Amino acid sequence: MTFSHTTGQYNVLGTLYAWLQGALTGNKPPLLSSVTLVVENPQDPMGNATLPCYSVHYLGADTGPSPYQGGRVDDGSGEQKFGIVEVNAWATRRDANWRAQLAQMQDALTKAVISLRSTGSALIIKDFYTNAAAPSNVSYRIVIDRVEARTPPYDPNPDIERRRMLLYFSWIERA
Secondary structure (H helix, E strand, O other), X not given: OOOOOOOOHHHHHHHHHHHHHHHHHHOOOOOOOOOOEEEOOOOOOHHHOOOOEEEEEEEEEEEOOOOOHHHXXXXXXXXXXXXXXXXXXXXXXXXXXXXXXXXXXXXXXXXXXXXXXXXXXXXXXXXXXXXXXXXXEEEEEEEEEEEEEEOOOXXXXXXXXXXXXXXXXXXXXXX
């Protein structure tokens, strides 16, 4: 039995996280010595990260109304998915530049989204099922809609500050 789900959540998130790592590294703010992306804490524990850093967490997806009659897509079936990923920028108040670091980290994500949208908003989905180390492109895409800054909940730790951003995206999941 062959299992291939090119537009499944595993490939979509793998593609999105790889793009985020590349885009945030490519737009590295001047006040950061490196760009660390902590994925799906606690899978990659925050305790192992050196601040400032980013963290990313998938908040889930909703299924929208089918844009295709009968849910037929190409020679199979499919449905439109709308997902949200939370991206946090973290800094320590022990660094005198923490406010500027957070602002620059937010700007780096905003610039990455705007740059992608200026070229059509699409990320080509990669096939992480077949080869996680060197995934090949498939013929489907993720559309990045927008990024919004949100006020984070109160954190009792006086040494840590963060910026919370929500990244909205969509794709057609094919069966």
